[in-house]
Amino acid sequence: MPHVITQSCCNDASCTAVCPVDCIHPTMDEPRYATAESLYIDPDACIDCGACVEHCPVDAIVADDRLSPDQQRFQQINASYFTAYPTVARSTPVSPVPSAENLSGIRIGVVGTGPAGMYTALELLNHRGVDIELYDRSVTPYGLLRTGVAPDHPDTKAMANLFDPALRKRNVSLHLGVAVGSDVSTDELLAHHSAVVFATGAATSRRTNIPGSELAGVHSATRFVGWYNGGVDEASASFDLSGQRVVIIGNGNVAIDVARILLSDPAHLARTDITDHALEALRSSSIREVVLLGRRGPAQASYTTPEFLALLNRSDFNVVIDPDEAAPDDLSRHQIVNDPVAAFKVQLAQEVAGRRPSGAARRLVFRYLTSPVRYSGTGAVAAVHVSRNTLASGHDGVVQAISGPEAEVIDTSLVLEAIGYRGTEVPGLPFDPHRGVIPNRNGRVLSDAEGDPVPGAYVVGWSKRGPLGVIGSNKRCARETVSCLLDDIGAGVVTAAPERAELVALLARRRPDAVGYDGWSRIDSAERSAGDRTGRPRLKLTDVDELRRAAAAL
Numbered sequence: 001m002p003h004v005i006t007q008s009c010c011n012d013a014s015c016t017a018v019c020p021v022d023c024i025h026p027t028m029d030e031p032r033y034a035t036a037e038s039l040y041i042d043p044d045a046c047i048d049c050g051a052c053v054e055h056c057p058v059d060a061i062v063a064d065d066r067l068s069p070d071q072q073r074f075q076q077i078n079a080s081y082f083t084a085y086p087t088v089a090r091s092t093p094v095s096p097v098p099s100a101e102n103l104s105g106i107r108i109g110v111v112g113t114g115p116a117g118m119y120t121a122l123e124l125l126n127h128r129g130v131d132i133e134l135y136d137r138s139v140t141p142y143g144l145l146r147t148g149v150a151p152d153h154p155d156t157k158a159m160a161n162l163f164d165p166a167l168r169k170r171n172v173s174l175h176l177g178v179a180v181g182s183d184v185s186t187d188e189l190l191a192h193h194s195a196v197v198f199a200t201g202a203a204t205s206r207r208t209n210i211p212g213s214e215l216a217g218v219h220s221a222t223r224f225v226g227w228y229n230g231g232v233d234e235a236s237a238s239f240d241l242s243g244q245r246v247v248i249i250g251n252g253n254v255a256i257d258v259a260r261i262l263l264s265d266p267a268h269l270a271r272t273d274i275t276d277h278a279l280e281a282l283r284s285s286s287i288r289e290v291v292l293l294g295r296r297g298p299a300q301a302s303y304t305t306p307e308f309l310a311l312l313n314r315s316d317f318n319v320v321i322d323p324d325e326a327a328p329d330d331l332s333r334h335q336i337v338n339d340p341v342a343a344f345k346v347q348l349a350q351e352v353a354g355r356r357p358s359g360a361a362r363r364l365v366f367r368y369l370t371s372p373v374r375y376s377g378t379g380a381v382a383a384v385h386v387s388r389n390t391l392a393s394g395h396d397g398v399v400q401a402i403s404g405p406e407a408e409v410i411d412t413s414l415v416l417e418a419i420g421y422r423g424t425e426v427p428g429l430p431f432d433p434h435r436g437v438i439p440n441r442n443g444r445v446l447s448d449a450e451g452d453p454v455p456g457a458y459v460v461g462w463s464k465r466g467p468l469g470v471i472g473s474n475k476r477c478a479r480e481t482v483s484c485l486l487d488d489i490g491a492g493v494v495t496a497a498p499e500r501a502e503l504v505a506l507l508a509r510r511r512p513d514a515v516g517y518d519g520w521s522r523i524d525s526a527e528r529s530a531g532d533r534t535g536r537p538r539l540k541l542t543d544v545d546e547l548r549r550a551a552a553a554l
Contacts, residue, residue: 002046002064006074007306008155009038009060011472015052021045025087028476037304037341040081057162058155070313080340104129105496109189111135111180112199114143115471116461118163119478120197125166132172137179139515139547143201147231150257151272167517176515183511186428192503195456195485195494202421202462212375221258221418228261228278230540241285243413247384249372250418251294252302258416259290263317263362273538291365295389295401298349298368299332299342317362319352325368326353331391331399373406384410421467438463443481458485519551526550
């Protein structure tokens with residue numbers, strides 16, 4: 001009766017360290033961990049002890065005899081990983097936490113309270129005496145865990161429960177609503193801390209910038225996600241849902257999230273923490289079809305297998321794929337021989353292509369080998385002009401899409417571009433505009449890509465490595481950065497901080513209305529209470545003034 005890792009796996013990897021028979025892979029020390037869609041349990045090695053279950057922060061591990069019908073395919077997914085990548089039991093623990101150091105007198109600032117920043121705080125809290133100051137420009141913590149994870153993914157959102165205890169520690173101070181660069185400068189932060197770790201993420205969207213991108217009705221998917229998920233900056237946005245078709249550029253997990261929200265029965269969404277203004281708009285939506293354009297084939301699709309698999313048993317919409325586009329080309333056939341994830345993606349695409357549609361009135365259409373060339377319309381978008389692509393192997397071995405001539409026109413009144421996130425510059429820090437990251441070496445900020453370390457400055461998460469990986473990927477990333485920081489403390493490069501009173505006075509002058517943990521607790525309580533009255537997990541506040549009033553309420 002082996003255990004199975006299912007859809008909601010976050011790659012936190014806490015489970016790998018407690019497995020007595022080393023049957024969960026890839027571990028954080030293995031090269032495949034950085035790009036893994038999920039972790040997997042070897043069914044032949046699992047002894048059914050259940051030690052991993054209680055350590056999973058998102059309840060993704062299930063005994064095989066308790067899998068729901070929708071979860072049965074995960075047995076194949078787990079087993080196929082070990083068919084392709086047989087493992088040898090390790091003799092030492094995975095990525096052991098460094099022995100506890102005495103960091104008395106050391107004060108570390110962490111800018112950003114998303115998963116990368118919070119994993120950094122957890123790593124630091126393994127050591128005695130350290131004081132941690134957490135900063136965020138938002139009036140609420142947890143970054144994309146709050147405003148990026150889809151409202152119908154409550155298991156993933158529950159990762160906040162992993163981070164919340166850190167905020168309650170006496171040696172951790174929370175400063176929400178404090179913007180680095182305007183309220184306080186980077187130099188001022190560095191002067192008042194022993195070191196500062198920047199976990200500022202990738203807050204903006206990559207855009208196609210093809211002709212017609214300026215037309216009304218062409219938006220970033222990031223803006224749409226913030227609109228339905230409680231982002232303060234996007235609360236006033238509006239989207240035209242009066243047409244029957246939406247075209248989404250890209251086919252990653254964000255694209256799937258957006259498509260699923262657009263096509264879901266509003267009665268289902270009404271049981272989630274989706275914003276009221278989005279729920280009201282979706283209730284009157286005329287959208288009947290969402291088309292996802294992917295530039296490569298099913299084998300190279302950006303979505304993860306679990307997210308795609310979760311679509312296949314929906315009763316409120318059909319998933320549609322053209323059989324010709326589901327068929328792998330020669331390059332893809334060669335790829336899937338040694339890549340079980342790519343092989344399963346092709347298998348699923350072909351299964352969908354061969355299915356008869358149900359009676360659902362709405363459709364989610366996956367298009368492959370298709371790229372937008374231009375948008376057209378008078379004042380507002382009315383159509384997407386697309387090309388058909390072929391695949392070629394690049395110099396680095398990565399399969400690339402080669403666009404052909406314009407081949408098709410898809411009518412639409414709303415386009416959402418979901419082709420990735422991009423980091424933005426932190427005032428006062430070096431920035432690599434090409435990669436959209438803060439230049440660094442293993443987390444130490446550098447003056448430029450090949451330069452010297454900037455004293456006291458460190459980086460973690462997407463602002464360190466680019467928008468790659470899932471939530472749990474930040475755990476290994478944070479451990480690497482904190483390890484460098486500890487080495488620098490030991491070498492005397494990072495030293496004790498000045499008196500905290502000077503920092504407190506500075507913040508009081510610059511941002512007297514900053515929200516601390518008590519204020520966040522009042523916001524959290526107010527949102528949950530409002531949700532209880534309507535049968536929802538919470539009713540998110542999306543106005544800054546309203547959030548500050550809730551934080552100050554007694």
